[in-house]
Amino acid sequence: EEEKKAEEDKTLVMATNAEFPPYEYYEGEEVVGIDVDIAKAVAEELGMELKIEDMAFDSVIPAVSSGKADIALAGLTVTDERKENLNFTDTYAKATQVIIVKEDSAIAGPDDLEGKKIGVQLGTTGDLYASDIKDAEVEQYNKGFEAVQATMQGKIDAVIIDSEPAKEFVAEAEGLKILDEAFTEEEYAIGIAKDNDELLEKVNKALKTLKESGKLDEIVAEYIKA
Numbered sequence: 001e002e003e004k005k006a007e008e009d010k011t012l013v014m015a016t017n018a019e020f021p022p023y024e025y026y027e028g029e030e031v032v033g034i035d036v037d038i039a040k041a042v043a044e045e046l047g048m049e050l051k052i053e054d055m056a057f058d059s060v061i062p063a064v065s066s067g068k069a070d071i072a073l074a075g076l077t078v079t080d081e082r083k084e085n086l087n088f089t090d091t092y093a094k095a096t097q098v099i100i101v102k103e104d105s106a107i108a109g110p111d112d113l114e115g116k117k118i119g120v121q122l123g124t125t126g127d128l129y130a131s132d133i134k135d136a137e138v139e140q141y142n143k144g145f146e147a148v149q150a151t152m153q154g155k156i157d158a159v160i161i162d163s164e165p166a167k168e169f170v171a172e173a174e175g176l177k178i179l180d181e182a183f184t185e186e187e188y189a190i191g192i193a194k195d196n197d198e199l200l201e202k203v204n205k206a207l208k209t210l211k212e213s214g215k216l217d218e219i220v221a222e223y224i225k226a
């Protein structure tokens with residue numbers, strides 16, 4: 001029993017949804033990406049072993065708030081609503097929610113989304129933005145790429161999704177484009193359970209070290225070519 005506890009203390013469990021390149025995605029059987037490398041570097045700073053738990057995106061926050069996982073690292077945007085359920089570390093990246101449409105679409109920006117069929121990944125901030133659009137019909141997908149494919153097939157009119165995955169998905173798809181006009185800027189941070197201030201402090205310290213040493217920039221540059 002005590003041995004098991006000691007083992008748990010040494011393991012840092014990361015809850016994520018590996019459908020979000022370049023932050024977390026599958027390369028063969030392995031989950032890789034910016035968030036994975038950040039988690040590995042943080043775990044190393046903490047002298048812990050990283051364990052990755054891939055799950056549905058809308059399970060990531062509950063996994064951490066219930067204590068099943070230690071950190072939520074999933075391109076997770078800091079929002080006031082989420083702050084009610086978990087604490088966020090300092091931020092490590094910026095992003096925007098962008099709109100993906102067919103190349104020949106008449107939709108040119110957020111204002112044109114009124115009354116349209118919009119695809120999102122379930123539980124994301126893109127989902128929240130879409131629900132606020134007047135008369136829009138929101139289709140919630142388990143994976144962001146499924147929404148992109150539905151747009152390609154003409155089943156829906158547009159996708160609202162984070163900027164970096166949008167670039168990857170559009171490059172993989174055909175006949176799609178990302179609109180220049182986007183929604184407001186967001187920030188990504190690591191989510192930690194409300195009652196785990198000790199871990200919050202440690203992870204913030206590790207993040208600071210990674211920022212100051214240039215390691216964080218190095219990780220990002222490996223996945224996002226400037």
Ligand code: ARG
Nearest residue numbers: 017020074075076077124125
């Ligand atoms: N940034 C958005 C949010 O926090 C989308 C994150 C999706 N992440 C993922 N790993 N699928 O809601």
